[in-house]
Amino acid sequence: MSSSLPTQMIIFPVKPDATVENPSTKDGQIWSQVLDILEGWNGFRRLYWGRHVEEPEKTQVHIVRDSMHQHFTFLSSAQWVNLGMVIAPICTSSPESFFVRHAHIENFTPNPAALGKGAPFTGTAIYLTSTPKDWGKAWALWTTIVSRVEGCMGVTGGWMVEPVEGYETCYTVWVGWESLEVHDKYHHDKDFWKKRIVLQLHNDGWREYGHVAFKYSRTRPEANL
Incomplete structure (x- = not known):
């Protein structure tokens, strides 16, 4: 991380x-x-x-x-x-x-291609955390699961500054995928249905699920991001 x-x-x-x-x-x-x-x-x-x-x-x-x-x-x-x-x-x-x-965005996999670093699509959602400390552990565990899925191109996420729907501590996730089809296919996979309980721990659900095609970027030359 x-x-x-x-x-x-x-x-x-x-x-x-x-x-x-x-x-x-x-x-x-x-x-x-x-x-x-x-x-x-x-x-x-x-x-x-x-x-x-x-x-x-x-x-x-x-x-x-x-x-x-x-x-x-x-x-x-x-x-x-x-x-x-x-x-x-x-x-x-x-x-x-x-x-x-x-x-405050963090990388959870080495050199993730999400967020404008090569992945054609970045999947996102906001989790309304009920017990932030424990959610952080659940998310860290999930990153080790989803990063092994075929077509996953890196995992990032972080705590948000602003509240969402009255929840003061919310977490935004951003996961790179090689295609929308690959991401959707995983949601119908037995492995996902078996392990998705991890994503249901210590939160009251998610909001704003979707994908962004971050295809363009600018970087300060000396910045190592």
Whole structure:
């Protein structure tokens, strides 16, 4: 397990037909300006982004900085306000709808390809933990199980800063997969049904299950992430 990375997780309501993946288009140029603003703030180490598979009207960007404090100062800065104005032409709604959360993300497998490091898809969910200390142990055990599944490309996760549905201690998980089919197949496998009890321990269920295609990233040259 690695040291945790202070991560800001932003969901932007980018139009599904906006060509943000192509920097030579008008949409792509706007998106590049948005990424430049995110990269230009203090403490930048890395960012990665992609569209939600199940909800293509959502584009998710994760930014890693040196400290969590730097994330919060950015949100209260003029640059954040400017970002809202820059991105407006390619969004379906106003900056008030931008959804921002934070988490301390850790790697649970060596060199995971999840989160923009090679895995075509990253599966995610948020667990509403009832006994955080014991959930941490259950999750650590599960990482040794799922990491051995064919098609798994690395396991990451971490404690969230913000509460979810009244739960003060929630845990976000991010697991890389070589395809959606491989992930879905595992959910129907006997091994999963036999061992899934581990994921049911010390929590009151999960929320926001889905996948993000984190295909793009930027990294500070000297950052070893």
